[in-house]
Amino acid sequence: MSIKRNTIYNLLGQAAPLAISLLTVPLYLHAIGNARYGVLAIIWLFTGYFNVFEMGLSRASAYHLARQHAETPAVRSTTFWTALWINLGFGLLGSIVVYAVGSLVFSHFFHMSDTMRRSVIDSLPWIAVALPLSTISGVLTGALEARERFVYMNLIGVINTTVTQVGPLLVALLITTDLTWLIASIVIARAFGLLLQFVGVWIFLPLARSAWFDQARARALLSYGGWISLTNIVGPILATFDRMLVGALLSVEAVAYYSVPSNLVNRLSIVPGALSTSLFPRFSRSESSEGKHMAEVGVHLLIAVMTPTTVTGIVLLPSFLAHWISPEFSNHASLVGMILLAGIWINGLAFIPYSLLQGQGRPDITAKLHLLELPIFLLSLWIGIRWLGLPGAALAWTLRVAADALMLFYLTRLSLRLKYMLPAITMICAASAAAPQHILSVDSILSVSLIVICLLWSLWIAPELRHIVLDCTRGLRQTPMQIWRQR
Numbered sequence: 001m002s003i004k005r006n007t008i009y010n011l012l013g014q015a016a017p018l019a020i021s022l023l024t025v026p027l028y029l030h031a032i033g034n035a036r037y038g039v040l041a042i043i044w045l046f047t048g049y050f051n052v053f054e055m056g057l058s059r060a061s062a063y064h065l066a067r068q069h070a071e072t073p074a075v076r077s078t079t080f081w082t083a084l085w086i087n088l089g090f091g092l093l094g095s096i097v098v099y100a101v102g103s104l105v106f107s108h109f110f111h112m113s114d115t116m117r118r119s120v121i122d123s124l125p126w127i128a129v130a131l132p133l134s135t136i137s138g139v140l141t142g143a144l145e146a147r148e149r150f151v152y153m154n155l156i157g158v159i160n161t162t163v164t165q166v167g168p169l170l171v172a173l174l175i176t177t178d179l180t181w182l183i184a185s186i187v188i189a190r191a192f193g194l195l196l197q198f199v200g201v202w203i204f205l206p207l208a209r210s211a212w213f214d215q216a217r218a219r220a221l222l223s224y225g226g227w228i229s230l231t232n233i234v235g236p237i238l239a240t241f242d243r244m245l246v247g248a249l250l251s252v253e254a255v256a257y258y259s260v261p262s263n264l265v266n267r268l269s270i271v272p273g274a275l276s277t278s279l280f281p282r283f284s285r286s287e288s289s290e291g292k293h294m295a296e297v298g299v300h301l302l303i304a305v306m307t308p309t310t311v312t313g314i315v316l317l318p319s320f321l322a323h324w325i326s327p328e329f330s331n332h333a334s335l336v337g338m339i340l341l342a343g344i345w346i347n348g349l350a351f352i353p354y355s356l357l358q359g360q361g362r363p364d365i366t367a368k369l370h371l372l373e374l375p376i377f378l379l380s381l382w383i384g385i386r387w388l389g390l391p392g393a394a395l396a397w398t399l400r401v402a403a404d405a406l407m408l409f410y411l412t413r414l415s416l417r418l419k420y421m422l423p424a425i426t427m428i429c430a431a432s433a434a435a436p437q438h439i440l441s442v443d444s445i446l447s448v449s450l451i452v453i454c455l456l457w458s459l460w461i462a463p464e465l466r467h468i469v470l471d472c473t474r475g476l477r478q479t480p481m482q483i484w485r486q487r
Helices: 003-054 057-065 074-108 113-120 124-146 149-176 180-203 216-251 252-285 288-324 327-357 363-388 390-412 418-435 442-461 463-477 480-486
Strands: none
Touching: 003 074, 003 124, 003 149, 003 180, 003 252, 003 288, 057 124, 057 216, 057 252, 057 327, 074 113, 074 124, 074 216, 074 288, 113 124, 113 327, 124 149, 124 180, 124 252, 149 180, 149 390, 180 252, 180 442, 216 252, 216 363, 216 390, 252 288, 252 327, 252 390, 288 390, 288 418, 288 442, 327 363, 327 390, 327 418, 363 390, 418 442, 442 463
């Protein structure tokens, strides 16, 4: 199966939920208000921290099932069922912990109205149920990824996102904005997506008559997954604790001003995420030298793609937020988003060495690196919020991912060529300085010129990108009948 084709499938699968979010987020904010939206964001961040009970078996099952590519369906089925039962057990255990800890956290930790606090407490059973659904989904996703069934995996993701976003929105618009109802509708929608994932695994693994549990495979899965589990403990803190601390030190309204641009710009990670997801099964099956070569090609292509994407995002963000939500919201959120975009760029390049290490059986390295970063990040985050408010939180996160990327490239011996990196950094800084507040202005002309220069530079440094653009151009010129005949 083609890595390019799989990457395109992954991109389309991630872009569709982005389009859905762009339509629904303003409607959500209008229907339920900034405060309720901020509370919902905190709730799902909170449950995300308990994905440690997933025990790293999503990645572990993808790794082992990819290595069993040439084995019989019965062998793969035993691995799958072993991972599924382990994750279901830990998910149920985790749901009990979520309920107990959530009662304390949401009763005393966050600043919110008494009415919203009571609604969150009443919704704790639903919040707890969401965890085992998430742990099971991880194994199902890992199985589909290992079999490189990216078309089905992304199609189900789009359907699930649509139901998860639109269903609760309809509840808010037609029934009630009470958080209890909204949280319950989200959990029910996720359960529907889980059923569709299982159907895909049944067909594509495919499931066959086999043992339902194997102790030796359980040990192998837990050995690999143990390090992933450690990453799952530290990773969510590194990735999202900025929003939690903003809610604790500032307000839930500030969480909305931070989480909306953060969620928006994080969508740009679909590009490196799509490529690294396509490469991971190949990394798992390949020799070290072959895997390193694929990684170097991937990094070079990402520099060419991510740089103009980031520059364009920085330039458009202030005006986009002003028209998408409101000028007042843009005044609070645009600087946060621009700082985070710089972090998204360097973090996107790090997806490749991160996947390379885990695909070649070294998840311990990434886990140890995250553990080393944790205390430094928490201290810098607290200082940043205290001194600079929301921009300080964004700056702390960006500096952390930059340091993380440099360490990953060093540990994998992948090179970051300065002749490409320095022009990219220069253009990103120039975009931050020139980002226009108004569409018709001198800054707008400068910004458009910078985007054009950046696009031409990207096409110049990456022949692979030029070939992709030419292929797409030829495809657009073809009629549907010509495309059908080629098939």
